[in-house]
Amino acid sequence: MISTIYTKVLNEKHRQSVQEFCDSFGEEGKWISDDVYRLDVSENHRIQYKLSLSSFESDLGSNVCAVCGIKDDALMNVAIDCAYRFAMGKMVDLSDLMLICVYNNNTNLIEALNEKLKGVSPEIIDTLKMYFNTGNNAALAADLLYLHRNTFNYRLNKFIDRTQMDVKNAHIAQFLYQYFTLIDRIL
Numbered sequence: 001m002i003s004t005i006y007t008k009v010l011n012e013k014h015r016q017s018v019q020e021f022c023d024s025f026g027e028e029g030k031w032i033s034d035d036v037y038r039l040d041v042s043e044n045h046r047i048q049y050k051l052s053l054s055s056f057e058s059d060l061g062s063n064v065c066a067v068c069g070i071k072d073d074a075l076m077n078v079a080i081d082c083a084y085r086f087a088m089g090k091m092v093d094l095s096d097l098m099l100i101c102v103y104n105n106n107t108n109l110i111e112a113l114n115e116k117l118k119g120v121s122p123e124i125i126d127t128l129k130m131y132f133n134t135g136n137n138a139a140l141a142a143d144l145l146y147l148h149r150n151t152f153n154y155r156l157n158k159f160i161d162r163t164q165m166d167v168k169n170a171h172i173a174q175f176l177y178q179y180f181t182l183i184d185r186i187l
Contacts, residue, residue: 001169003046005091006076007037007066008084014062021056025049032073036080040071050091057089066091070165070172078112095174102182113179120162127155128167129184132177136167 005025009018012034022029022039025048029039041049046068057063065083068091069076079097083090086100094109101109117125130141131152142152160166167173 001043001166002040003043003068003169003171004071004076005039005041005046005049005066005068006032006080007039007064008080009035009037009064011062014060014064017060018064021052022049033077036077038071038073038076053091054089063089065089067094067097068092068171069094069175072116072164075112075116078108082106082109093171093175095171095178098175098178098182102186110179110182116163120159124155124159124162125180127152128159128176129180131156131167132173132180136173 005022007018007022009015015035019029019031019037022037025045026039026041029037032038049066050068053064053066065080065088067076067079067083069079079094082097082101083092086104086106087097092100098109101107127141127145127147130145131138134140134144138152138156139149142149145152147155156167160168165172165176167176
């Protein structure tokens with residue numbers, strides 16, 4: 001499973017060091033702006049990155065912030081800005097960041113996800129919610145929705161294709177589950 005890490009550099013003079021650090025965990029990444037570097041990594045490398053970040057910051061003498069999420073520059077730019085404000089010096093997953101933002105009365109990440117999900121049909125959203133409410137059990141969710149399993153899988157895959165958010169990735173599933181919980185029950 002591939003994850004995407006966005007890393008924000010706080011000082012221009014550390015750009016090269018941050019790029020070398022990031023690239024040591026995966027394929028060569030890409031600068032998407034003057035201060036944000038995007039990198040695709042395996043799950044093992046995601047964990048190694050997270051565990052190595054504080055040592056790297058010590059060696060660098062400066063903080064960075066990083067968010068592990070999806071390859072969507074618009075959504076992740078909002079996420080990295082939130083991480084810069086509320087989670088400096090850490091690597092956070094989108095689901096953790098969502099809670100941090102809500103705790104700090106910041107809805108920017110929720111608003112960005114609202115925008116991303118605007119074009120997704122209600123039937124696909126309902127399918128996704130049922131999938132999460134059954135503990136990601138596709139067979140049970142399909143039964144409860146009175147859908148053939150193939151129809152259920154088709155809807156999940158349609159969501160993944162449309163949004164590039166793989167709900168089979170535990171971190172992405174948790175992010176979306178928290179989003180729907182917040183939208184439906186709290187906000």
